[in-house]
Amino acid sequence: MRSxxxxxxxxxxxxxxxxxxxxVGLLPEAERSAGNQRLYDAAAVRRLAFIRHARExxxxxxxxxxLLRLADEPERSCAAVDAIARRQLVEIRRRLARLEALEGExxxxxxxxxxxxxxxCRVIEVLGDLALRSDQPAAEDEAANTPG
Amino acid sequence: MRSxxxxxxxxxxxxxxxxxxxxVGLLPEAERSAGNQRLYDAAAVRRLAFIRHARExxxxxxxxxxLLRLADEPERSCAAVDAIARRQLVEIRRRLARLEALEGExxxxxxxxxxxxxxxCRVIEVLGDLALRSDQPAAEDEAANTPG
DNA sequence: CCTAACTGCTGTAGCGACTGGAGCTTCAAG
DNA sequence: CTTGAAGCTCCAGTCGCTACAGCAGTTAGG
Ligand SMILES: [Zn+2]
Ligand SMILES: [Zn+2]
Ligand SMILES: [Zn+2]
Ligand SMILES: [Zn+2]
Numbered sequence: 001m002r003s004x005x006x007x008x009x010x011x012x013x014x015x016x017x018x019x020x021x022x023x024v025g026l027l028p029e030a031e032r033s034a035g036n037q038r039l040y041d042a043a044a045v046r047r048l049a050f051i052r053h054a055r056e057x058x059x060x061x062x063x064x065x066x067l068l069r070l071a072d073e074p075e076r077s078c079a080a081v082d083a084i085a086r087r088q089l090v091e092i093r094r095r096l097a098r099l100e101a102l103e104g105e106x107x108x109x110x111x112x113x114x115x116x117x118x119x120x121c122r123v124i125e126v127l128g129d130l131a132l133r134s135d136q137p138a139a140e141d142e143a144a145n146t147p148g
Numbered sequence: 149m150r151s152x153x154x155x156x157x158x159x160x161x162x163x164x165x166x167x168x169x170x171x172v173g174l175l176p177e178a179e180r181s182a183g184n185q186r187l188y189d190a191a192a193v194r195r196l197a198f199i200r201h202a203r204e205x206x207x208x209x210x211x212x213x214x215l216l217r218l219a220d221e222p223e224r225s226c227a228a229v230d231a232i233a234r235r236q237l238v239e240i241r242r243r244l245a246r247l248e249a250l251e252g253e254x255x256x257x258x259x260x261x262x263x264x265x266x267x268x269c270r271v272i273e274v275l276g277d278l279a280l281r282s283d284q285p286a287a288e289d290e291a292a293n294t295p296g
Numbered sequence: 297c298c299t300a301a302c303t304g305c306t307g308t309a310g311c312g313a314c315t316g317g318a319g320c321t322t323c324a325a326g
Numbered sequence: 327c328t329t330g331a332a333g334c335t336c337c338a339g340t341c342g343c344t345a346c347a348g349c350a351g352t353t354a355g356g
Contacts, residue, residue: 073266075265076266078265089255103244116225118222124219128194
């Protein structure tokens with residue numbers, strides 16, 4: 001059995017994050033020592049490492065929860081697992097496409113700027129150009145919550 | 149002079165977002181009608197369109213604030229403007245590199261899965277593999293706050 | 297045995313950039 | 327004059343942590 005600090009070191013997940021995962025139900029409530037400190041076994045290490053790797057791949061916590069539930073039923077078909085992963089891949093490709101477009105626009109702006117007065121700055125000019133408003137209704141949330 | 153709703157339609161920025169921008173100081177406090185409703189002129193349209201376009205390119209609000217301040221001083225050198233844009237370009241390229249790596253790992257996992265029992269699912273297997281823990285200390289926040 | 301340093305505990309608040317709702321008032325069309 | 331859309335303010339929630347504050351338990355050295 002190990003303390004929360006040792007678990008953190010072993011998995012690379014910070015201590016407050018582990019407590020947070022417990023609070024939101026990703027990790028079961030830990031056993032406690034006589035002095036009320038959390039104690040973890042090897043299974044907890046594996047579970048937390050699984051979570052960390054899924055988070056690294058950008059899966060939102062809800063998806064991680066689903067994956068953990070599925071991982072506990074080894075006899076079932078992995079169709080559900082693969083569907084979650086495919087959704088995540090689609091999402092990542094969507095973000096990639098968008099970022100590539102942004103990269104292009106930014107790089108073009110910068111390349112065209114002569115570096116003189118702000119009045120002539122290509123960056124300010126492009127940002128301020130009313131005609132460039134895309135009429136798309138400000139697509140949904142792009143927040144890429146992808147840590148470590 | 150136009151109402152907040154018309155300004156929203158003209159710029160593609162939602163009404164609550166406009167009020168939020170005013171609260172955090174990106175837009176000046178709007179004039180009010182007799183009945184306390186906000187009124188906007190053409191300058192407000194230009195300013196908000198500028199903000200929107202900068203946000204589309206992923207500039208954080210703090211950077212947008214700086215860009216707006218600079219845009220109001222047309223005689224100064226645009227070095228500061230270009231520096232902000234270059235930083236943003238670097239950031240976008242960093243995110244691109246990371247997303248490309250994630251895309252590769254996810255796609256590989258999925259390609260290798262035979263689609264049978266979860267016990268044999270390559271996705272679960274890779275996520276659970278303790279040896280795959282990268283020892284990097286969970287790199288800093290990747291949150292890509294890039295709307296519309 | 298004592299103390300310092302470290303680690304742990306709980307609870308709350310904050311980040312960024314909005315988004316949504318409750319419960320009102322004002323405005324424009326018919 | 328009525329109706330319904332659009333406006334107002336204030337507050338809470340989103341996501342995934344992160345950072346305190348103010349304690350208590352643990353560990354190593356002297
Ligand atoms: Zn990985
Ligand atoms: Zn320039
Ligand atoms: Zn653009
Ligand atoms: Zn599978």
